[in-house]
Amino acid sequence: MNYENAVEAAEFIKSKYSKPIQTAVVLGSGLGAFADDIENAVKIKYEEIPHFQKSTVEGHAGQLVLGELNGISIAVQQGRFHFYEGYDMNQVMFPMRTFGVLGVKNVILTNAAGSTRTSLKQGTLMLIRDHINLMGVNPLRGANDERFGPRFPDMTEVYDKEFQQIATQAAAEIMQERLEQGVEKTSRLILKRGVYCALSGPTYETPAEIRMYRILGADAVGMSTVPEAIAARHFGMKVIGISCLTNMAAGMTDEVINHEEVMETGAKVAGIFKELLRRIISKIN
Ligand code: HPA
Numbered sequence: 001m002n003y004e005n006a007v008e009a010a011e012f013i014k015s016k017y018s019k020p021i022q023t024a025v026v027l028g029s030g031l032g033a034f035a036d037d038i039e040n041a042v043k044i045k046y047e048e049i050p051h052f053q054k055s056t057v058e059g060h061a062g063q064l065v066l067g068e069l070n071g072i073s074i075a076v077q078q079g080r081f082h083f084y085e086g087y088d089m090n091q092v093m094f095p096m097r098t099f100g101v102l103g104v105k106n107v108i109l110t111n112a113a114g115s116t117r118t119s120l121k122q123g124t125l126m127l128i129r130d131h132i133n134l135m136g137v138n139p140l141r142g143a144n145d146e147r148f149g150p151r152f153p154d155m156t157e158v159y160d161k162e163f164q165q166i167a168t169q170a171a172a173e174i175m176q177e178r179l180e181q182g183v184e185k186t187s188r189l190i191l192k193r194g195v196y197c198a199l200s201g202p203t204y205e206t207p208a209e210i211r212m213y214r215i216l217g218a219d220a221v222g223m224s225t226v227p228e229a230i231a232a233r234h235f236g237m238k239v240i241g242i243s244c245l246t247n248m249a250a251g252m253t254d255e256v257i258n259h260e261e262v263m264e265t266g267a268k269v270a271g272i273f274k275e276l277l278r279r280i281i282s283k284i285n
Helices: 003-016 032-037 089-102 161-180 207-216 226-235 259-268 270-284
Strands: 023-027 039-045 063-069 072-078 106-115 125-134 191-199 220-222 238-248
Touching (some): 003 039, 023 032, 032 270, 063 270, 072 089, 106 125, 106 226, 106 270, 125 270, 161 238, 191 238
Parallel strands (some): 023 072, 023 106
Antiparallel strands (some): 039 063, 125 238
């Protein structure tokens, strides 16, 4: 997966959708419905795009959707490539690099994650303020091509501070409107903040592991996002991360964790999640 491959993929995408794109969005497990709101949508299956892989996970459509939202052109990944599927990190990062070559400036990465805090309940949306990479490998390991970014990229602020404020404000606006409409009774925040810890998967964690990750500073655990965030920052794109906390992490309740529950919770928060994304995209454009 070299730079020329990314140029080829970007050229192919441009041949199907020629408008400039400022913002790309990656939709996590159970959160794919956002793509249905896109107007004048052009959908491209991943297998059609040069050097993209096939998406193998249930709940991931495996396509790129290009089109408009409130008149703003966006690219939306309905499904992503995970390390646990057996792809190497270059394959996992490839869509980000293609976006970079396409001229995309901002990426919004979303995911389903398990909550390691009793204060972060199932169904909470969590703005990622930082991450811990425990996938066992740094995705940028290997020869560096300076066209993708520098050899030793800074990671002090992976998730853009200004964008975090914008997202928080967007969430507050939604809450205010819901209060006024009588949809909500309390002004509890709909968007919490926390640290996302990336693990390789595909197993969910053991209770002992969750206790360890909590001590290390994790508020949520998941199996994606961090390689993409690193690739995007490497390229100089700005990043927003949002986790949908689809379940309490292992050992926090008596229940076992399964993919169906993850998908169900995603569907339950879809309304507010879509509204939040819509506002963030308008504000950062
Ligand atoms: N652990 C890891 N990944 C996840 C979880 C979890 O509990 N829920 C959704 N993705």
